[in-house]
Amino acid sequence: MATPTGYPRELVHDARLRDGSVVHIRPIRPDDAPRLQELYDRLSRDTAYQRFFTVMKRLPPDWARILATVDYRRRLALLAEHDGPHGVELVGVGRYEPTDEPDTVEVAFVVQDAWQNRGLGAILVREVLDAADARGMRRFRAYVLSDNRRMLDLITRFGEVREHKMEQGVTELVFTRRAEPVGAPRASG
Ligand SMILES: CC(C)(COP(=O)(O)OP(=O)(O)OC[C@H]1O[C@@H](n2cnc3c(N)ncnc32)[C@H](O)[C@@H]1OP(=O)(O)O)[C@@H](O)C(=O)NCCC(=O)NCCS
Numbered sequence: 001m002a003t004p005t006g007y008p009r010e011l012v013h014d015a016r017l018r019d020g021s022v023v024h025i026r027p028i029r030p031d032d033a034p035r036l037q038e039l040y041d042r043l044s045r046d047t048a049y050q051r052f053f054t055v056m057k058r059l060p061p062d063w064a065r066i067l068a069t070v071d072y073r074r075r076l077a078l079l080a081e082h083d084g085p086h087g088v089e090l091v092g093v094g095r096y097e098p099t100d101e102p103d104t105v106e107v108a109f110v111v112q113d114a115w116q117n118r119g120l121g122a123i124l125v126r127e128v129l130d131a132a133d134a135r136g137m138r139r140f141r142a143y144v145l146s147d148n149r150r151m152l153d154l155i156t157r158f159g160e161v162r163e164h165k166m167e168q169g170v171t172e173l174v175f176t177r178r179a180e181p182v183g184a185p186r187a188s189g
Contacts, residue, residue, distance in 0.1 A: 080120055
């Protein structure tokens with residue numbers, strides 16, 4: 001399919017994960033909507049809940065279409081795909097979305113269960129923050145379930161937390177990007 005206007009080709013590349021497997025990272029396109037639904041179908045209940053704070057039977061087609069259609073500036077999503085025995089499959093998504101504050105975007109991430117803990121989440125966080133920064137977005141907001149240590153730790157690895165609120169089991173963080181991540185080494189890619 002032809003790439004949409006403004007498609008940032010410079011964000012397309014392959015990345016090697018800690019276990020040696022390779023994923024292809026690229027900005028999302030409108031025709032990815034069905035792939036987002038298929039990815040949702042492969043998520044465990046816990047992973048789906050941690051990402052969407054609700055569990056749905058399927059990701060509704062309208063929602064998938066909205067998630068897949070971005071302007072690559074105020075809204076951008078990066079996909080990680082893997083060419084495996086079942087063909088090319090989406091295994092992770094990181095995105096940012098505008099908020100009601102012009103300098104702040106909301107970020108969200110998901111990695112398919114079998115692909116978690118291999119360093120893909122860290123790659124997506126770093127690259128989404130870098131892509132946002134390159135487009136002038138300097139403040140980030142994330143809503144994370146308060147017991148989701150893994151995501152909270154990833155945010156503090158890459159971000160400097162400026163505001164922190166907790167309500168009904170959900171932690172809201174506002175952060176800026178660190179010049180250099182703290183803690184774990186950078187994943188290759
Ligand atoms: C959060 C998520 C995106 C991270 O992706 P990932 O590919 O698993 O992340 P990584 O492998 O890069 O890093 C995970 C890190 O957390 C660590 N970790 C794993 N389980 C952990 C836990 N229970 N508590 C704290 N840290 C944990 C891992 O050891 C790893 O650290 P390391 O790089 O120092 O080894 C992924 O787990 C996911 O999709 N979770 C469900 C959806 C979600 O929570 N989204 C966030 C909403 S914004």
